[in-house]
Amino acid sequence: MKVPMLDLSEQYQSLKEEIFASLEEIMSGSRFILGDNVKKLEQDVADYSSAKYGVGVANGSDALHISLLGCGVKAGDEVIVPAFTFFATAGAVARAGAVPVFVDIDPKTYNIDPAKIEAAVTEKTKAIIPVHLYGQMADMEPIAEIAKKHSLAIIEDAAQAIGSKYKGKNVGELGTTATYSFFPTKNLGGYGDGGMIITNDDDIAETMRVIRVHGSKPKYYHHILGYNSRLDELQAGILNVKFPHLNTWSEARREKAAVYTELLNEKLGDLVVTPFVEEHNYHVFHQYTIQVPDRSGLQEFLKEKGIGSMIYYPKPLHLQPVFSELGYKEGDLPETEKAAEAVLSLPMFPELKREQQEYVIDQIAAYFSNHPAKVKKETSFA
Structure with missing residues (x-):
C-alpha cells in the first residue's frame, strides 16, 4: 500500500x-x-x-x-x-x-x-x-x-x-x-x-x-x-x-488525528509519544507529529513500505550556521534540541483513509517489534 x-x-x-x-x-x-x-x-x-x-x-x-x-x-x-x-x-x-x-x-x-x-x-x-x-x-x-x-x-x-x-x-x-x-x-x-x-x-x-x-x-x-x-x-x-471547505477539512484532520492516537496507544503504548492537546485548544492538525526512538531507522523502514513521513524540524534555528554569530551552542535550549532529535510527522490530509492509517501504524509496530535493542537504547526522550 x-x-x-x-x-x-x-x-x-x-x-x-x-x-x-x-x-x-x-x-x-x-x-x-x-x-x-x-x-x-x-x-x-x-x-x-x-x-x-x-x-x-x-x-x-x-x-x-x-x-x-x-x-x-x-x-x-x-x-x-x-x-x-x-x-x-x-x-x-x-x-x-x-x-x-x-x-x-x-x-x-x-x-x-x-x-x-x-x-x-x-x-x-x-x-x-x-x-x-x-x-x-x-x-x-x-x-x-x-x-x-x-x-x-x-x-x-x-x-x-x-x-x-x-x-x-x-x-x-x-x-x-x-x-x-x-x-x-x-x-x-x-x-x-x-x-x-x-x-x-x-x-x-x-x-x-x-x-x-x-x-x-x-x-x-x-x-x-x-x-x-x-x-x-x-x-x-x-x-x-x-x-x-476549510472547517470541514479541519474537522476531518481532527478525526484522522483521533484515529492515529487510538491506534498508536493500542498497539505501541508508551513507546511512542502522541500529540498533546491542551483542553482549551482547538487543534487543526496541520501535522500529526509523534516522538519515536530510532527515528532514522523507522523513517527508512516506512519509506521502504511506501509510507511518507517528514521531520519538522531536524536542526533547531539557534544551531543553524546562518545564526552562528549570535553565539548559541548545543545545550542552550534543551527541550528544543530534544524534540528535534525525536519528532516524526506521519501522513495527514483530510482525504486520508482509515485503512491507510491502519497500515501506517501496523508498519510502525512491526518495525519496533523487530528492533527491540534499538528501542531499549533510544527511549530516553519518553
Whole structure:
C-alpha cells in the first residue's frame, strides 16, 4: 500500500470545475493584481479570524517580515522567537535588520514556553513571535501579559494554524498581527505561494498595505521603503473556492488525528509519544507529529513500505550556521534540541483513509517489534 505524506489530487478533483470557472472569470476580466478576488479573500479571512483587516501578500515569509515592519521593528531591535520552527520565523526578523532571540519550547505542545520569555526581554526587545506549531495555538494569555508589561508587539505565526482556537479565541485575537501562509501544503493552500496578515489596528493595516506595493502612496510617491509583495489574483481566486471547505477539512484532520492516537496507544503504548492537546485548544492538525526512538531507522523502514513521513524540524534555528554569530551552542535550549532529535510527522490530509492509517501504524509496530535493542537504547526522550 502507498501512503503519501500529502495527497492533494482528490481535493483538486472535487473542486476542479469551480476552480476552472474562477480562473476563467479572472482571465476574462483581465485584472490580475489586487483585484476583487484578493479583496474578497482578505475580508473573508479577516471575518473568519475575528479581525478588522486582512492584507494579502506574496507568501507567508513576507507576511512575517511585513508584520514586523508594520509594528515598527527596526535594525538593531530584538525579537523573541522559538527555535523550534520553520526558518522563516527567524529569517523574517533578520531580514528586518533585527536580532532573533531564541527561547525554548514547552515539551508537550512544542510551542514557545511562556515561562521562558520574560528572562529573554531586554531594553532592545520590540516584539514576540509565538508560533502555533503543527496547528495548535501557543499559550497566548501569559504571552499577552508579558507583551503588555513591556510594551511589545505580538506577531502570531499561524502559517500552520488557520482555524485553530485558544480558549474560544481565534488566531490573532490576542496578538497585534497574525500571519497565514497559503503554500500548497497548508490546510488552506493555493497552487503556488501566497500569504496574508490580519490585524485590528487601523494604522498598522494601512502601513502594511503601503509596504506591499513598494512603499508607494499614492502610486509613484514613496515615503517609506517597501517591497513588491502582493497576493496574486489567480491564487486568491483558487483560495476563494477552497475557503468555504476549510472547517470541514479541519474537522476531518481532527478525526484522522483521533484515529492515529487510538491506534498508536493500542498497539505501541508508551513507546511512542502522541500529540498533546491542551483542553482549551482547538487543534487543526496541520501535522500529526509523534516522538519515536530510532527515528532514522523507522523513517527508512516506512519509506521502504511506501509510507511518507517528514521531520519538522531536524536542526533547531539557534544551531543553524546562518545564526552562528549570535553565539548559541548545543545545550542552550534543551527541550528544543530534544524534540528535534525525536519528532516524526506521519501522513495527514483530510482525504486520508482509515485503512491507510491502519497500515501506517501496523508498519510502525512491526518495525519496533523487530528492533527491540534499538528501542531499549533510544527511549530516553519518553
